[in-house]
Amino acid sequence: MPGMDECLSEAMAMPGALVAGLVDWTSGLALGALGGADPQEREAAAADAAEVVRAVAESPTFTAAGPGATGPEVPLEDVIVTSATAYHLVRFVDTAFDSRLFLYVRLDRATANLALARMVLRDLAERLVLA
Template sequence: MSNLDLSLKDMMTIDGAIGAAVVDYNSGMALGHLGSSKALDLTVAAAGNTEVVRAKLRTIEQLGIKEEIEDVLISLSAQYHLIRPVTGRKGKGLFLYMALDRTRANLALARHRLRDIEENLEI
């Protein structure tokens, strides 16, 4: 089993996980995804969240901020959506995306676990 598959499975073990993907933000394509909800199209989510990542990276550059994005949180009434750019050399241009059921998720723990998964991801 590849490191990508293991990372996706690890993401889905986070309490409240609805769906997870590893996405190339240059192309908007998901390299892999797993999900437990028919209501969440991870292919559409990957492409849409690519625009979020690109916009934020552009804004940071225009502002002259010399920091990297740790994560982006989108709070919906029933869900959290987390986006975490991969910072390692081998994962440049990728981000982790996951949707969580807000009633079952612990946001702080999910962010912590996602950071650990990102740090160990090798593509």
């Protein structure tokens, strides 16, 4: 995918970025990943994030258009999971083909800026689609 390496490098350049990846949430496989102590850590992060994404994306609670709505589902934008030491941020990548991709970033909670990270991932996801 053109631009993937550049987008992942930009994600890793964010303050507090520890791991970044582009993941197929159907399989849980990372199409590309940077950061982390070793490749197994990146693969485990991709698989774990994919499980969370599948649970959220397949739940009508999170995708329903609202009370009384009869129209189509509302597309998800991002998922944020926080722990005592990290933010885990997922941004869905909308593509022209029927893909199920997302950008994943694990951020050090002490040094990261969550609002900035959300904006950066939004822009990166849009650029991936255009690339």
